[in-house]
Amino acid sequence: MNYIETNLQPGEEIKYVAKLHFFLFMQPVILLLIGVFLMTAPKEVLPVIYYAGLLMLFFGLVSLVQRILVKIGSTYAVTNKRVILKTGVISRRAVELVLAKCEGLHINQSILGRIFGFGTITVTTGGATSSYPYIANPLAFRREINLQIG
DSSP states (O other): HHHHHHHHTTTTOOOEEEOOGGGGGHHHHHHHHHHHHHSSSSSTOHHHHHHHHHHHHHHHHHHHHHHHHHHHHHHEEEEEEEEEEEEEESOOOEEEEEEGGOOEEEOOOEEEEHHHHHEEEEEEEETTTEEEEEEEEHHHHHHHHHHHHO
């Protein structure tokens, strides 16, 4: 049972669950590919290139593990009463907004985000802002919130 299902209130139903976009893994994949490319260069040409490739592989692996943990620990949902945004595997950060008190929901999409269908959602409540990047189809998330509000 996940975080959302265990924290539902009586009479509350899940209406929409947002997913993280695969673009979350693009940076580590690119770093790993560059690292492999540099490491396959002959050592006789320039040994520094080999060690640069090794360093790129290390950073790529660290980034990949970090992003896998983000993917595992992130849950974003809209119910008929609240918006629930939870991140974290070991430590948890959860924002639960009552739909009536939802002040601002901003969507930021770069050019790549518009092409591939992902964006960053920024939620504003009581002067505090929280941003959640790499949300797949953020416009559907906003649309569902607006449907539930009224």
